[in-house]
Amino acid sequence: MDLALTNAQVLTMTGDGVGPIEEATIGIENGDLVFVGPTAEFDAGQADEVVDCSNRLVVPGLVNAHAHMGLTMLRGGAQDVPEIEWMNRALAPLARYLDADDQILGARLGVIEAVCHGTTTVCEYAANVERLVEEVYDPLGVRVVATETINELADERDDLGPRDVPTLDRQLGANALERTERLFERYADHDRVSVTYGPQAVDMVSPETLREVTRRAEENDRDVHVHVAQGERERLQVEARYGSGTRSVDVLEETGLADDRLIAAHLHDATTAERKRLAEAGVRMVGCPSSIAAIDGIVPPVLEYVEAGGVAGVGTDQAPGSGRHDILEEVRTLAMLTKCARTDPRALPAWQALRLATVDGARALGLDDCIGTIEVGKRADLAIVDLDATAMVPAVETPFHTSVPNLVSSATGSAVDAVLVDGEFLVRDGVFVHADVEALSRRVNERAKAVFDAATDDWQAAGSALVDDASYGRL
């Protein structure tokens, strides 16, 4: 056995609750969990390295089920504007000046930030995602679900109204499918990289390509990840393209995508009945609480989806708008929002929030055979929390484990002390092992200054509400 973590409080997240074990040992060999049980039943002599985890809590590595890490360099660049302005008038004028290297650089910082806050798996959604895998996720040792964006919008559409139907170029879809197939091939045997199809949204991909994705997903039993029912703009576009009364969920069903291979992000502009149909069809959903609250002023319907029998995870979406890549902050935010949306303090309790961040996130990404819980046979993706960190205090085990609410509502990711993926430490004693994070932060800051400088004229010309804010000394 390579490594044993002894004397820990463990939330295994097995069963229907949080599966707590006290005074527990976790044994790891070749990246697999080979022992999970009371320290008293464990022979420490078996392990090459023994790490005493007294006053430590071990939970499954957290799952960020939907993220665009390439936008991290624009954090703080677009928020507090009307939803209709966010993309085109606030974010886009900056994003236009972000080149591929900037996206990689920012993503590296975003992924490291996520990992330092306990995340071990990220579902990355990007065009040309291969470069992010190759230059960020794989060298950093982080588990990734690489989702290659398929988008057939042919041209910049600044002049088009929300009901105008832009041209779709099926060649763009074919190229993206090609890139995706190359990814499937390249990472077929990679333990930490899996791949899914990423048709961006049903109004941005032709029905022919959507059907082709369905065919290929069925043929090879692969997953498909789509942004679904994101708001008014999408609703109008779908009606304009498919006819009055047709909605995003209808298009998913008609193109054969609405089955248990589908991961649907957002769903806040779907109806309760539509969400129920999707849940019953085995579609998994991902909600992005801070992002959708900040950009749309909407509470993601995660709890409703779970109550309808669906599987759901959470994601950080992108840093502009929502903030840091911290999955525990996301489930804290979701819990507070959901309680207030229902005027019910019992809604989305800590144990359920923690399940969304771990085992449910793993199910949402179809990775629950290898991650999401702490049990023998799964991979050793773990987050270790310091129970003497102020925000985790007190950490009692009788008559219940205060670590459950304190991790979600108080500490969020700030008390994470160590993180392992496949049994290897990525974070140890609070420090990311494989990178000089401070130097990286400085590089991102320097490069961001150049990007924002270059974008200044365009940003001002776009005239979002932020331009006024800046002129009034509010920003």
Add this chain to the structure above:
Amino acid sequence: MDLALTNAQVLTMTGDGVGPIEEATIGIENGDLVFVGPTAEFDAGQADEVVDCSNRLVVPGLVNAHAHMGLTMLRGGAQDVPEIEWMNRALAPLARYLDADDQILGARLGVIEAVCHGTTTVCEYAANVERLVEEVYDPLGVRVVATETINELADERDDLGPRDVPTLDRQLGANALERTERLFERYADHDRVSVTYGPQAVDMVSPETLREVTRRAEENDRDVHVHVAQGERERLQVEARYGSGTRSVDVLEETGLADDRLIAAHLHDATTAERKRLAEAGVRMVGCPSSIAAIDGIVPPVLEYVEAGGVAGVGTDQAPGSGRHDILEEVRTLAMLTKCARTDPRALPAWQALRLATVDGARALGLDDCIGTIEVGKRADLAIVDLDATAMVPAVETPFHTSVPNLVSSATGSAVDAVLVDGEFLVRDGVFVHADVEALSRRVNERAKAVFDAATDDWQAAGSALVDDASYGRL
């Protein structure tokens, strides 16, 4: 001059926005701000100590305008239960086993946590608050508004229904008033300690005592801090005591309390019209976002109060339910909740959230003549933020300051690197100067184990929803 902080990005919070200055220097003498302006206009030779704040952001020390720090040892002890259960069936069975020393010990950790997250002023609300001032706030060097609880409820009321009127004992009120007067005398000349009257709520104090508080407050121009319109229980109690149709705000008005000396906490069960009346009367309010969201499932009406022309601050209330004492987490939470309550992403933007945490909090506590902004003549209460901390990246100054949204939505209090009160460092290089925080956390953890152990039978007998949760392995 004792100290100069040079080359900083500063949000002075003066004017109507955030009052940004780049490449700024802050000069401090005898705890006062004596220079605030461009580094280019400052002669570094004037200062005994010069601290280079390149890549640092300086903001006014944050104001926690309502906190019961003595409950910190019970963090994680009561949440995710119906509001009606929270106090009596979840918190009280544990709180009964918390002695005065436990409250002091927990409060010390809570206050240190608050300070490490940028808070320099706490409005502490407690019975026998003198001991907290003497043993926690004053020795730690933290600014405090000491609010002595006045409560005339004579007996434990477990057997009484929500419409039964318990006996009020005016002698209890007289004793509490005596304690308060002693505090006013003792701390009359203390720079960091101010005192207010604390009638707990209008259903817990007789109208005679409320009028006596009004008389004394007017006579000596002192402030009064009351929990107002906290929910159904209070509403029923007020009706039962004062007659059908009488409400908390009516009682405040009839007893003369509703004027510009009053600080009203919560107000979520007041009507919009009542809140408008209070705002117009000059009453200041304090909202506690995480606490009221977690315990009541309600969004505090802070933005509405500000829009009605009122002054408002925010507080962390108590750790059980809401989590850590981090004022930036509070304004982040409030912003997300308010955006969703209005389906308006423009509601409560970052600059306004930051004002609530600083200048507005100071106004809410009547301390805006000495704290809340960074300008010459005010006391040197400052929080210094590391702009290379991942959650603050990027930190650009053109075409606007990303530090404003990134401090609120991304970093919260986690990027605070140094904190000064009256020009003295309480936190430096991320470390609290005057206490061994890890040793303190361990002591609180040890003592909490004993408290929760002792309380186990009572807690189980009280039968809150958490008892089931624990038995199902959810807690």
